[in-house]
Amino acid sequence: MSDREAVVFNIQRYSLHDGPGIRTTVFLKGCPMRCRWCCNPESQNFEIEKMGENLAGERMTIPQIIREVEKDEIFYKNSEGGMTVSGGEPLVHGKFTIDLLREAKRHYLSTAIETCGCVEKDVLLEAAQYLNVIYYDIKSLDESKHESWTGMTNKNITDNLRAVKRKFPKLDIIVRTPVIPGFNDNEADIRKICEFLKQIGQKKYELLEYHRFGKSKYEKLGRDYPMKDAALDEGTMERLRNVAGEYGFV
Ligand code: SF4
Numbered sequence: 001m002s003d004r005e006a007v008v009f010n011i012q013r014y015s016l017h018d019g020p021g022i023r024t025t026v027f028l029k030g031c032p033m034r035c036r037w038c039c040n041p042e043s044q045n046f047e048i049e050k051m052g053e054n055l056a057g058e059r060m061t062i063p064q065i066i067r068e069v070e071k072d073e074i075f076y077k078n079s080e081g082g083m084t085v086s087g088g089e090p091l092v093h094g095k096f097t098i099d100l101l102r103e104a105k106r107h108y109l110s111t112a113i114e115t116c117g118c119v120e121k122d123v124l125l126e127a128a129q130y131l132n133v134i135y136y137d138i139k140s141l142d143e144s145k146h147e148s149w150t151g152m153t154n155k156n157i158t159d160n161l162r163a164v165k166r167k168f169p170k171l172d173i174i175v176r177t178p179v180i181p182g183f184n185d186n187e188a189d190i191r192k193i194c195e196f197l198k199q200i201g202q203k204k205y206e207l208l209e210y211h212r213f214g215k216s217k218y219e220k221l222g223r224d225y226p227m228k229d230a231a232l233d234e235g236t237m238e239r240l241r242n243v244a245g246e247y248g249f250v
Helices: 064-072 073-079 095-106 121-128 143-150 153-169 187-199 213-221 235-245
Strands: 005-015 023-028 048-052 054-056 058-061 082-086 109-113 133-137 174-177 203-208
Touching: 005 064, 005 095, 023 064, 048 213, 058 064, 064 095, 064 213, 082 095, 095 109, 095 121, 121 153, 133 153, 153 174, 174 235, 187 203, 187 235, 203 235
Parallel strands: 023 082, 082 109, 109 133, 133 174, 174 203
Antiparallel strands: 005 023, 005 058, 048 054
């Protein structure tokens, strides 16, 4: 595939949870990680694939994506919304994603990205100059657990976060941790992350509750759902949010 095209598996309009205001979220296909809990398993492979009766993914150029996003321009203006690029891992598309963000800026669109941080540092830093908001996942600081549950080490994830904060101290960065049963749904993991965030001067931090919305997609892709019947114990989110609150994160 040329770097003028990427496989998009969804463009979600009127999205309220992927950044400020009303947004259009563009989901690019392809991710270096294989998180066991991934709720968009069709986002992991780079190529178009069959999911049940349908095909997941469609090749799109930057002008095609911008045209689609601009359809809701009126809503962005009234709500301070804009375009959010998500995945998979959007920065794994390197130049394509950087050019998409630059083009969005040329069209006066506000931009956000959702990244797992497991990307080339130079790509992240180049993309950051065209971004208003970064949602940055830190899943666990326990290296071996991270690797066994996501397929990737967390080393460059923490390094990249430090680097982007150093180079863009005023950029709005929201660090997020998906709370996953059996993985990081415990005080020790969350404390370790909070301490690291304090150390690097991170101000915004959110915990996201595990859900099983992706389960049926695994079936349609002919894959096993790795989380089986795992669920969070009642009260876990409240308990862990209280822990984050002790560090000043609300
Ligand atoms: S980083 Fe996100 S998209 Fe990639 S496998 Fe993990 S949960 Fe799925």
